[in-house]
Amino acid sequence: MNRIAVMLLxxxxxxxxxxxxxxxxxxxxxxxxxxxxxxxxxxxxxxxxPGIAAQGKQVYQDLGCAYCHTQEVVPATISADxxxxxxxxxxxxxxxxxxxxVLLGSLxxxxxxxxxxxxxxxxxxxxxxxxxxxxxxxxxxxxxxxNMPSYAFLFETRxxxxxxxxxxxxxxxxxxxxxxxxxARAESLVAYLxxxxxxxxxxxxxxKVYVAPKKEGKEGADAAKKETK
Amino acid sequence: MASAFxxxxxxxxxxVSVADFEDFGVVDRALRFPLRALVAWSAVWLLLxxxxxxxxxxxxxxxxxxxxxPYVSFGRLYPAAxxxxxxxxxxxxxxxxxxxVLARLAGAKPVSAxxxxxxxxxxxxxxxxxxxxxxxxxxxxxxxxxxxGYVAPALWISFIALGTHLVLxxxxxxxxxxxxxxxxxxxxxxxxxxxxxxxxxxxVFYPVRGTVQAIVSAWYVQGLFGLWFGSIAIGAxxxxxxxxxxxxxxxxxxxxxxxxxxxxxxxxxxxxxxxxSPVPVWVQTIGxxxxxxxxxxxxxxxxxxxxxxxxxxxxxxxxxxxxFVAIGAILYTISGLQFACSALGEKSGIAQLTFEARSQxxxxxxxxxxxxxxxxxxxxxxRAAGRAWRSSGLITLHWLGSVLGLVLLYVGTLLAxxxxxxxxxxxxxxxxxxxxxxxxxxxxxxxxxxVLFLAQLAFALNIxxxxxxxxxxxxxxxxxxxxxxxxx
Numbered sequence: 099m100n101r102i103a104v105m106l107l108x109x110x111x112x113x114x115x116x117x118x119x120x121x122x123x124x125x126x127x128x129x130x131x132x133x134x135x136x137x138x139x140x141x142x143x144x145x146x147x148p149g150i151a152a153q154g155k156q157v158y159q160d161l162g163c164a165y166c167h168t169q170e171v172v173p174a175t176i177s178a179d180x181x182x183x184x185x186x187x188x189x190x191x192x193x194x195x196x197x198x199x200v201l202l203g204s205l206x207x208x209x210x211x212x213x214x215x216x217x218x219x220x221x222x223x224x225x226x227x228x229x230x231x232x233x234x235x236x237x238x239x240x241x242x243x244x245n246m247p248s249y250a251f252l253f254e255t256r257x258x259x260x261x262x263x264x265x266x267x268x269x270x271x272x273x274x275x276x277x278x279x280x281x282a283r284a285e286s287l288v289a290y291l292x293x294x295x296x297x298x299x300x301x302x303x304x305x306k307v308y309v310a311p312k313k314e315g316k317e318g319a320d321a322a323k324k325e326t327k
Numbered sequence: 328m329a330s331a332f333x334x335x336x337x338x339x340x341x342x343v344s345v346a347d348f349e350d351f352g353v354v355d356r357a358l359r360f361p362l363r364a365l366v367a368w369s370a371v372w373l374l375l376x377x378x379x380x381x382x383x384x385x386x387x388x389x390x391x392x393x394x395x396x397p398y399v400s401f402g403r404l405y406p407a408a409x410x411x412x413x414x415x416x417x418x419x420x421x422x423x424x425x426x427x428v429l430a431r432l433a434g435a436k437p438v439s440a441x442x443x444x445x446x447x448x449x450x451x452x453x454x455x456x457x458x459x460x461x462x463x464x465x466x467x468x469x470x471x472x473x474x475x476g477y478v479a480p481a482l483w484i485s486f487i488a489l490g491t492h493l494v495l496x497x498x499x500x501x502x503x504x505x506x507x508x509x510x511x512x513x514x515x516x517x518x519x520x521x522x523x524x525x526x527x528x529x530x531v532f533y534p535v536r537g538t539v540q541a542i543v544s545a546w547y548v549q550g551l552f553g554l555w556f557g558s559i560a561i562g563a564x565x566x567x568x569x570x571x572x573x574x575x576x577x578x579x580x581x582x583x584x585x586x587x588x589x590x591x592x593x594x595x596x597x598x599x600x601x602x603x604s605p606v607p608v609w610v611q612t613i614g615x616x617x618x619x620x621x622x623x624x625x626x627x628x629x630x631x632x633x634x635x636x637x638x639x640x641x642x643x644x645x646x647x648x649x650x651f652v653a654i655g656a657i658l659y660t661i662s663g664l665q666f667a668c669s670a671l672g673e674k675s676g677i678a679q680l681t682f683e684a685r686s687q688x689x690x691x692x693x694x695x696x697x698x699x700x701x702x703x704x705x706x707x708x709x710r711a712a713g714r715a716w717r718s719s720g721l722i723t724l725h726w727l728g729s730v731l732g733l734v735l736l737y738v739g740t741l742l743a744x745x746x747x748x749x750x751x752x753x754x755x756x757x758x759x760x761x762x763x764x765x766x767x768x769x770x771x772x773x774x775x776x777x778v779l780f781l782a783q784l785a786f787a788l789n790i791x792x793x794x795x796x797x798x799x800x801x802x803x804x805x806x807x808x809x810x811x812x813x814x815x
Contacts, residue, residue, distance in 0.1 A: 102497060105505070109514045109590065113521055113554070116594025120610065121529070121543055127607070128536045160464035162402020166387075168680055172603040176674045181754035189605040194537035202541050202604055204470055206680045206751060207387065209758050237390065243759040245766070247386065247394035247401055 131195055134300050143298040144193050147290070154290025157283050159201060161249070168203035169212045169294070185213040185296065190303045193296045208246060216295035230288045231267045231280050252284035355710055357436035358426060361443045362711035363794060365423035366704055368451050370787040372415025377783055379408030381776035388769045398462050406473040407461045413471065413551070414454045414482070417696065421559040422447070422489055424703040425512045428566045429493050432509050434501035443492045450485035453478050467531050469540075471548055476531040483524060490516040507582040511562030514590060515555050522550030538606050542598060549597025552691055557593070557659075560699040564632050564656050567703055571649040572639020576631050585627035592621040599669070600684060603676030611676075618670035625663040632656040647722045648705035654730070655699030662691040677751055682765075682772075683744025690737050693779070698729070701786075708793065717792040721785045728782025736775025743768035 133142040147155065158164070171185035179185060189212055194200050217225045223240070232239055235253050237246040253267065258277050265285075266277040280288070383405040386392045393399045430437055437443060457474030460466070465475040474482065494513055497505070526547035529535045535543060569576055576582065598606070599614035636653045643649050665687045669675055678684060705722070709715050716722060743765040750756045750764065 102505070105510070105513075106517065108587070109517050110521075112514075112587070112590040113518055113550075113594055115591065116546065117525065120546055120595065120598060120613070121525075121535075121539070124539050124542055124607065124610065125535055128539050131537070159468035160403075160466055161397070161400065162406060162466065164468060164470075165402055165405050170604050172676060172680075176603065176676045178752050178754040191538055191605050191607065194605065197537065198534050199468055200538055200540040201468055202538070204600070204680065205682070205685065206747070206758075207762070241759070243763065245388060245390040245762050247390040247392075249394075249400075251395060251397050251400075 128191070128195065131192055133196065134192070134298075134302070136298060143300065144196050144296065146196055147293055150286050151290040151293040154286035154288065154293075155199070155201075157252075157287040158290055159199065161287075163211075164201045164203040166203075166205060166207040166246070167209065167211045168206050169210065170202050171210060171212050171296075179210060182209070183218055184210040187296070187299055187304075189296060190300065192300060192303065211291065211294055213296060214294050215292040216297055227265075227288055227292065228268055230291055231265075231284065234280075234284060234287070235267055235278060249284070252281050252287065254279050254281055357440050358430055359711050359713075360440050361426055361437070361447060362423055362707060364444050364447050365419045365426070366708055366711070366790060367794065368447065369416050369419035369423060369704075370783070370790050372411050372419060372451075372454070373783050374780065374787055376408055376412035376416055377776055377780040379404055379411060381773060381780055383408050384769065384773040384776050388766045388773065397464070403462050403464065403466070406466055406470075407458050409471065410454070410458055410461060410473055412692070414457065414474065415451070417556055417692065418450065418454075418486075419447070420697075420700040420704065421515075421556065422450075423707065424563045424700045425493055425516070425559055427703065427707045428508050428512055428563060429496050432502075432506050432566065433496045433499070435496045435499040437492050438495050438499075439492070443489060446485045446488040446492070449481065450489065453481040453485060457482070469530050469544055469547075471551060472526060472530065472544070476527070479527045479531060483520075483527070486523070487520060490520060506565070507576070507579070507586060508562045508566035510583075510586050511558045511565065514586075515558030515562065518550060518558065518590070519555035522547055522554060526550070538604065541601055541604055542606055542610060545597040545600045546594070547597075548600065548688075549593055552688060552696075553593035553596070554590070556692060556696045558589075560655060560696045561589070561628060561632075561659070563699050563703045564652060564659070567648065567652045567699075567706060568632055568635050568639075568656065571646055571652060571702075571706065572635060572642045574635055574639045577634040577638065578627075578630055581627050582631050585624045585631065588621075589624035589628065592617050592624060596621050596666070599666075600679050602670075602679050604679075615670045618667050621663070622667050625660065625667070629656075629660040629663075633660065647716075647726060648702045650726055651698045651702030651705060651729075653702075655695055655697075655702060658690060658694035658698060662687060662695050665690065674748070674752060678744065678748040681744040681747035681751065682740045682768075683748055686737055686740035686744050689740060690733075693736070694733055698733075701729070708790065712793055714793065716789055718789050721789040721792075724785040725782050725789065728778055728785065732775050732777075732779030732782055734775070735771055735778060739768045739771025739773075739775055743772065 133144060135142050169189075171179045171187065171189045173188040174180045180187070193212075214225060219225065223229060229240060231253075233241065233246075234249040236248050236250070237244040255273075255276055255278050258275055262277055263279045266279050382393065382399075383401055386394070386401040386404065390401075393404070394401070397403070426437065426443075454474070457478040460475040460478060461473050465477075466473040467475060493516060497509070497513065526543055529543045530540055530547070534540060565576065565582070595613055595617035597614070598610050599618045602611050602614065633656055636656050639649075640653075643653060669678060669683065669687060705716070746765050746768065747761060750761045
């Protein structure tokens with residue numbers, strides 16, 4: 099075959115095939131997936147990120163947190179994620195539909211962060227704001243043996259003038275007369291981390307149907323089967 | 328012109344003794360500027376990328392290393408490194424080899440050498456700005472596509488400009504037949520142009536809904552590594568292996584089946600990477616199925632390439648180009664098999680979130696692709712420069728270092744990954760313990776990048792000495808070389 103036109107047409111068709119089959123078809127079926135309004139509290143789930151957390155997501159993205167942390171709870175059938183306390187349930191497709199940038203990540207050098215905002219304390223210490231500040235400033239101070247880099251550049255060390263700053267990081271070994279204060283970037287990053295929680299269990303996903311409330315697909319049945327296992 | 332080449336192309340004399348039907352002189356002369364520019368740029372990016380990779384890899388075991396400054400913290404250094412390797416080294420090297428193969432097989436010179444040098448310069452400046460953007464914190468956050476959106480149009484335009492040049496050589500070709508090497512390379516250019524523009528639009532400019540982004544991203548990754556780098560490298564192998572061994576491709580009639588099945592399945596297998604991710608289950612199933620079906624093109628292409636390599640194995644002594652090309656062909660088969668194997672098994676999904684998946688990508692990109700095009704560069708640069716490689720000692724050093732570095736890198740990464748896969752599935756082992764267990768392997772990985780860096784230093788030095796000597800002592804047979812100013 100030496101006809102360029104035929105060849106180029108074939109080359110185009112080959113790619114168009116996978117684009118239509120994988121990308122376009124999913125874009126269409128995801129369109130039917132809507133936020134779910136809970137009858138208990140009348141909120142639409144998944145919830146929209148609060149403004150400061152949306153800013154924090156930018157910080158998360160530009161510092162490359164996703165190179166060591168995933169944001170997806172893998173089904174219990176193939177992982178120990180739920181046992182590790184990374185979430186009460188696996189992540190669903192619907193959990194992500196309101197995100198303008200999905201940061202799933204591809205490597206788990208550190209723990210999964212999909213539900214870090216609602217993580218149960220393991221050693222009696224709650225993963226609250228103060229914990230995150232200390233952890234970001236000096237990871238080994240709260241997590242001995244951790245290989246996470248310090249993000250001290252998100253903080254400012256300054257002399258205490260008058261009263262202490264209310265959100266200064268609590269350190270036992272802070273220098274006398276000085277305090278470590280999180281910058282606006284650190285504050286928004288922690289707000290983002292604390293907003294990460296997929297607490298709500300959608301009846302559709304938890305029950306039978308997978309994609310849309312009115313549709314019943316094969317994938318829905320599969321997902322439901324996995325769920326009940 | 329031919330006399331300038333016949334005696335000087337060491338160490339492999341046979342590389343020029345293979346009879347060709349083209350008019351070497353005209354084609355070669357027209358290719359000189361763009362080829363020198365591309366090879367020089369690619370070497371610079373290769374060094375930079377490997378250095379950054381080594382630093383970032385060291386950071387992954389020593390968290391405090393360079394963590395005080397945001398610009399060189401791990402989360403920015405690592406994407407800067409991969410982008411320098413992919414868009415810097417990979418693309419320049421792919422352009423260089425494509426230029427050579429297409430022009431030679433068509434027996435036609437590229438349309439305009441000068442404008443392609445401009446496009447090359449434009450491409451490289453765009454990559455530079457893009458990596459600066461990542462360091463500055465403007466990353467898109469999409470793996471392997473981190474270069475900020477404001478650079479993407481410039482990248483796209485320079486890619487299209489270069490690609491158009493290359494494809495136009497076909498219109499002026501002296502031979503009716505289009506060889507299989509040309510098929511792969513031309514298809515690679517079309518595929519990447521489409522995959523890149525669609526992915527940029529659907530991810531960066533008009534982000535699609537929810538985890539469709541993950542599907543597009545996985546599709547892009549496979550487009551980048553399979554349909555672009557893979558196609559270029561396979562195209563190069565189909566050209567260089569017969570050239571260097573002096574033997575025709577065995578079972579050539581099968582090659583066309585290999586080509587179409589390679590194209591078809593590569594579009595679908597990318598979603599294998601989402602085996603553990605929140606996407607519809609049928610997408611994951613397709614990923615598994617396609618990964619197994621992709622064994623068909625793997626078998627055909629391997630049969631073509633490896634049987635030819637082994638038949639012409641006697642030629643390998645003394646030919647640096649053939650050594651690299653042969654390793655490239657073998658690594659194609661190994662990395663393809665690893666990819667298919669990673670689809671198997673009940674708990675394969677979790678391996679996608681470990682270094683195991685990365686070891687497969689790196690074996691494909693830094694092994695298969697890099698070795699194949701390095702072999703190509705060893706063949707074409709003497710012809711573009713009009714003289715032999717300056718130092719055979721540096722060639723040996725480069726060859727040994729590249730193999731050793733790749734082995735260290737691959738073994739370290741793979742062992743770290745398999746350990747992670749096993750231990751992540753056991754909730755009683757916490758992440759700090761897993762890190763302790765794999766930090767030795769990660770150090771091996773760092774060492775691999777270090778050795779690779781040193782090996783490529785020998786390569787870059789050899790290129791510099793080969794190119795720059797010409798300028799001072801052989802001005803009489805060379806036109807003035809504005810390309811060199813561009814490089815330095």
